[in-house]
Amino acid sequence: MPEGHSLRRLADELDATFAGSAVRTSSPQGRFAGSAALLDGTRLLRADAAGKHLLVDFEGDRLLHVHLGLYGTFLVHRPPVTPPVGQVRLRLVSEDAWADLRGPTACELYTPEQKVELLARLGPDPLRPDADPLRAWERIRRSRTPVGALLMDQSVIAGIGNVYRAEILFRHGLHPLRPGLAVRRGQFLALWVDLAELMADGVRVGRIETVRPEHLHLVGPGERPAYVYRRAGEPCRLCGRTVLTEELVGRNLYWCPRCQPAYRGRA
DNA sequence: GTGCCATGTGAAA
DNA sequence: TTCACCTGGCACC
Numbered sequence A: 001m002p003e004g005h006s007l008r009r010l011a012d013e014l015d016a017t018f019a020g021s022a023v024r025t026s027s028p029q030g031r032f033a034g035s036a037a038l039l040d041g042t043r044l045l046r047a048d049a050a051g052k053h054l055l056v057d058f059e060g061d062r063l064l065h066v067h068l069g070l071y072g073t074f075l076v077h078r079p080p081v082t083p084p085v086g087q088v089r090l091r092l093v094s095e096d097a098w099a100d101l102r103g104p105t106a107c108e109l110y111t112p113e114q115k116v117e118l119l120a121r122l123g124p125d126p127l128r129p130d131a132d133p134l135r136a137w138e139r140i141r142r143s144r145t146p147v148g149a150l151l152m153d154q155s156v157i158a159g160i161g162n163v164y165r166a167e168i169l170f171r172h173g174l175h176p177l178r179p180g181l182a183v184r185r186g187q188f189l190a191l192w193v194d195l196a197e198l199m200a201d202g203v204r205v206g207r208i209e210t211v212r213p214e215h216l217h218l219v220g221p222g223e224r225p226a227y228v229y230r231r232a233g234e235p236c237r238l239c240g241r242t243v244l245t246e247e248l249v250g251r252n253l254y255w256c257p258r259c260q261p262a263y264r265g266r267a
Numbered sequence B: 001g002t003g004c005c006a007t008g009t010g011a012a013a
Numbered sequence C: 001t002t003c004a005c006c007t008g009g010c011a012c013c
Helices: A005-018 A033-041 A112-121 A133-141 A145-150 A162-171 A187-206 A215-217
Strands: A024-026 A044-050 A053-058 A062-067 A072-077 A091-095 A096-101 A106-110 A244-248 A251-255
Touching: A005 A044, A005 A053, A005 A072, A005 A096, A005 A187, A024 A033, A033 A062, A033 A091, A033 A106, A053 A112, A062 A112, A072 A215, A106 A112, A133 A145, A145 A162, A162 A251
Parallel strands: none
Antiparallel strands: A024 A091, A044 A053, A053 A062, A062 A106, A072 A096, A091 A096, A244 A251
């Protein structure tokens, strides 16, 4: 489930598992074979996440950039090492662990300049304590673009995906099509603080949990534990109105028309 | 068992 | 705007 919290967890796990160790690297699938050969046998120094991007430093000034995309996975295992199953883009093997990367959108070596460019085009990441929400606010407050689109724009805020977007807008009673410039500063700052807490919870728990404790009893067994995400056509958990969906820039929005009233020209 | 859709992005057209 | 990535969960048969 690769939203920002997953990448933070992955980076932490890779760092805890491999940092300081020499690793054998290979590309059983072949698509990363040349670069894997360059890394092979070098020491993995550090793994870190920025938004939904993973950056891994290796000895010899080599830098690995990975983006999992929609269905990529990078899973760490303990020995014994087993033969690759399916399409393994990159395999890491150390003395006491191994990991397989599958189905990523991006797996490539980065130059230092590419890393600088990446960080420069990412907005503040709510999972980083030094993140400055006012950088995001400056983009939002002057934009006619719907706030639902702005939140998913990684250059505005890094690390939000479709689940956090849908849920955070519900929690703050904001209609996803409200223009950025019609969001009040206080509303946005409250949303940011809430988002940072939810994403930090997501890192701890390993799941996106957005339903407030006092509403958990409204979630039936086996039901998706969300207010609106992927609940189109079902009743809002708080007011009973039917949850709506609509596509915006290629992704599905979900919202409750009563709890998140339409914008009618005033903030 | 089969087929569709999905937590996302970047390249190709 | 469409496709590639080519996994995994789930609804449906």
